[in-house]
Amino acid sequence: MTHAAPQKPAPDSPDVTIITATSPMTPSSHGGRAKCLQRLVRLDLPVPHTVALSFDAVHRIAAGEMPDVDAMVRSFPETALLCVRPSSEDPDWGGPGAILNIGMNDARFVELSDRIGAEAAASLYLRFVQGYAVHVARLDPDMFDDIEEVGQTGLSAALAAYEEEAEEPFPQDPAEQLREVLRSMARAWEGTTARLLRQARGAPADAGLGLVVQEMALGLGGKGECGSGVLQLVDSVTGLRQITGRYLSQSQGREALERKGQSLYLTRDPRGPSLEELAPEAFEALKAHAEVMRRRLRAEMQIEFTLENGHVHILDGVRVARSPRAAVRIAVRLAEDGIIPPQEALMRVDPHSLSELLHRQVAPDAPRDVIGMGIAASPGAATGKIVFSANEAQASAARDEPCILVRRETAPEDIRGMHAAVAVLTERGGMTSHAAVIGRGLGLPCVVGAARMKFNMRRKQLVAEDGRTFRAGDVITIDGTHGAVLAGAPEMIEPVLDDSFQTLMTWADEARDIAVRANADTPADAATARNFAAEGIGLCRTEHMFFEEDRLTPMREMIFADSPQDREAALAMLLPMQRKDFTELFRIMEGLPVCIRLFDPPLHEFLPTSRAGQRDLAEALDLPVSDVTRRVEAMGEYNPMLGMRGVRLGITVPEIYDMQARAIFEATLDASRDGAPVVPEIMLPLVSAKREVEILRTRIDAVAAAVRAERGAEFTYRLGVMAETPRACLRADEIAQHAHFLSFGTNDLTQMTYGLSRDDAGRFMSAYVQQGVFSEDPFHVLDVDGVGELVAIGVARGRQARRDITLSICGEHGGNPESIQFCRALGMTYVSCSPFRVPVARLAAAQLAIRDRLGENV
Incomplete structure (x- = not known):
């Protein structure tokens, strides 16, 4: 690279400007790459002379209005070759590929042949001809397939093929070459296909593109070491401190990554030669530059560099690509090193990505033979x-x-x-x-x-x-x-929850201002919830306890019983099992609140639907098969989700709730003997009227009194309602007078508000979202406009009737970061979600609290 002082382009403007320490540019006007290069210039790193074009300038180029390209070319040394790279606001949005060696022509070929050798000069020229032909002139890439020669012979063949296909000679004017490259990249960005691709990556439809025009460091020929590569100080998969990357002698751009079989390791490695051995001074300079970038730019960066006669040139710096595991470790390490505060470390980790840390995942580079897709x-x-x-x-x-x-x-x-x-x-x-x-x-x-x-x-x-x-x-x-x-x-x-993860979660708990509980139905679920630091159980669905083999038969006997006494006899067999379940839950949670939802599903779900299953049941109950078949058919409902389930079952078949209440209270006393006092929370499902609560509260109070008398011991409990019907939200002021808490079950509430079957909506929901009927699947992200308005009404009216009422959400939305934002805004006490989503909720809640404290829009 020549080091002659460049001339300033004339005219200079904010839309087309040399990148200096004081140039007026931001990521939102010139893109992330341009802004990063400016930061590197401010750090006095060896960045080649670069001109940045703003989003507005590129948009005008696409519309046919070209800036003063001649002045732009004059700002570079006369013999310089140029490259053009995209600079979008977010690098994940993509963009057109870089074009290298602009300015290469017959005259430059002669000049470079004398300076770096004819073969190296021919290689530079050939690469430019091929790249220009395919990406700028939009010629058929197959035109070069028959060219097997390299060097000057291959170059001559490529120039001839270009002239034959384009019906004109290859352009020789550097300004004309640059003009066409800029026009091609601008139009490619604004094309329909590119727009759809970046929208799929989360970019807005009108996202802008900047371009940077940079002097090339050749990386070829020369008397000293020449080549190119990339270097970073951490491993992208693990996040551990480790110099990684590749270097390739006599190369340009990112060829070192594309031709790994020929490229060198960076550090000494028994598997092959390394840059550290080949060019130790350049290697040490690169490490020093990377550390400066890490500390001053406050991020782990990947350097794209070129060596020209042993001298280091930094062409670009981008944030290191990182797996979710690496993102956590990098953020925590930056905070522990004092480079960023812990609050900023929390903000740098996507809560959704934590799910990938908690489970096995398909390796990112593994071949994927996809045979089907679903939700x-x-x-x-x-x-x-x-x-x-x-x-x-x-x-x-x-x-x-x-x-x-x-x-x-x-x-x-x-x-x-x-x-x-x-x-x-x-x-x-x-x-x-x-x-x-x-x-x-x-x-x-x-x-x-x-x-x-x-x-x-x-x-x-x-x-x-x-x-x-x-x-x-x-x-x-x-x-x-x-x-x-x-x-x-x-x-x-494999999943790895290391010290960095635990540290990040500790910081999250210090920052957040809403509690996070778990939905846990079994002791195993409760243990998982404790491992993830849930602050209690917000929903225990007791019906899942009845499907074990030793419980299903007495449950079915209860369903077939003809009198309350027979039902009580069958349920008596289930009582010790339920008591054992609840005792274990209470002991695992060690004094943390446990909210137990009483039996919810319709009874026919416990009956076999196949003829073989009905025969087995008839044999177990010593009944004719015909009696079993008739009973199964009689219990069928046209719409079971809106039928005799939840609190309706508790009122019409009260023996079930009596047994569960007794099991809860006896377990409360058993668990309290060995540890902290237990205050169970009993939740009534599918409530829609205050009278339902009054009736069942009377029965549950009677069971509590009986257990106190039998055991000679005192205990307290809290009774609440799962608000999952629209009427429960609208009449929350009446219901709250008889309840200690309201927990909004948004799964059923969404289903009833929309009139959508939550089990069948998946068949057409993707089409609805794609066509903009719904912005998101309302079963995935809480609909704050419709369902949310009902929740807001329920919160306001419930609080109006009972100021000390506890308010929460226990549907699956409780683990969704966007939904947690809504719950915080309403002043809910806690959210509850699946055990494996507890860390997601903890981090999301912390980020929301931090944004509020910083005065940002949440």
Whole structure:
């Protein structure tokens, strides 16, 4: 690279300006790359002379209004070659590829041949001809396929091929070359395909593009060491301190990464030669530059560099690409080194990405043979053999064979199979379907709503979207993070919750101002919740406790009982089991609040639907099969989700709630003997009228009095309501007079407000979101306008009637960062979510509190 002092372009303006320490530019006007180069210039790093074009300038170029390119070229040394790179506001939005060696022509070829050698000069010229032909002149890249020669012979052939295809000689004027490159890149950015691609990456439709025109450091020829490479101080996957990157002699741009087989390691390595050995002074300078960038730019940066005759030139600096694991470790390390404060470290980690830390994932570089797509209902990835029933899953687990449970949709009777499986795939369902909710609670990878695949349950076949058939026993992988079904067993990476994760979570807990509980139905769920530092259980769905083998038969006997006395006899068998469950939950939570929702689903869910299952039940109950069939048919409902379930069941079949209340109170006394006093929270589901609460509170108080008398011991409990019907929100002032707390069950509330089946909405929800009917799936992100207004009414009216009432949300939205924002704004006491989403909620709540304290818009 020549070091002659460049002339300032005339005219100079904020839209086309040399990058200096004081140039007027921001990421929102010139893009992130231009701003980063300015920061490098301010650090006095060896950055080649660069001119930046603003978003407005590039937009005008696309419209046909070209800036003074001749003046731009004059600002560079006369013999300099140039490159043009994109500079978007966010590097993840992409952009057109860089064009190198602009200004190369016949005259420059002669001059460079004398300076760096004819072969190196020919290589530079050939690369420019090929890049210009394909990306600027938009010629067919196949035109170069027959050119096998390299050096001057290959260059001559390429120039001839260009002239034949373009019907004109290759342009020789550097200003004309630059003008066409700028026009091509500007128009490429504003094309329909590019716009759709960047919108898919989260960019706004009108996102702007800046361009930077930079003097080339050649990296070829020369008398000293020449080449190019990239260097960073951390590993992108682990986040550990480790110099990584590659260097390739006689190369340009990012060729060192593209030709890894030929490139050198950076540090000494037994596997091959390294830059540290080849050019130790340049290597030490690069390390020093990288450390300066880390501390002064307050981020781990990747340097793109070129060596020209042993001298280092920094062409670009970008934030290091990072896995979720690395993002946490990098942010914490920067804070521990005093480079950024802990609050800023918290803001640098995406809460959604934490889910990937808690589960196994398909390795980022692993080949992916995708056979189907659905809704990413529960994160993580797992590989196993296909099974088509819960019984098959249990048998597979007994053989220590990992299996994937494949169902059209899951029902409560499938829970045993879900516990046995390593992942679940369903044809139907959405974000709050049975499979999705249970999968997230268990930390089980789950893809639901894979409707473009064919599920042939009778033949035990799964047909991929491309027509391939998979049978029971075939191995597939469920990627619940991305909603993909893969053939075979790709490489996995294991979850690692290291000290950096724990440190980040400690900082999050210090910053947040809303409590986070977990939805936990079993002792195993509760233990997971404690491991993730949940501040109690916000929802324990007791019905999931009744599907174990030893509990299902007495449950069915209770359903078939003809009198209250017979029901009580059957339930007496379940009482000690429930008491044991609750005692264990209380002991695991060690004095933290435990909110237990009484029995919710319709009773027919506990009855077999197949003829074989009904025969087995008839045999167990010593009844004719016809009696069993008639009872099953009689208990069917046209719309079970709006039928006899929840509090309605508690009023019409009160023996169930009596038994559960007794089990809770006896467990309270048992657990309190060994540890901190327990104050259980009992929640009534599906309430819509205050009278329902009055009736059941009277019965529960009576059970409490009986247990106190029998045990000779005192205890207290809190009674609350799960507000999940629109009427409960509208009449919250009446209901709150009889309740200690209101917990909004947003799964059912969304379903009832929209009139949408949460199990079936997945079939068409993606089309609705794509066409803008809904901005987001309302079962995934809380609809703050519709459902949220009902919640806000319920909060206001409930608080009006009872100032000390506890308010919370316990639907699956409780783990969603966007929904937590809404809950904080309403002043709720806590949110509750699946155990594996507790860290996500803790971090999201901390970030919201920090933004509020900094006065930013949340």
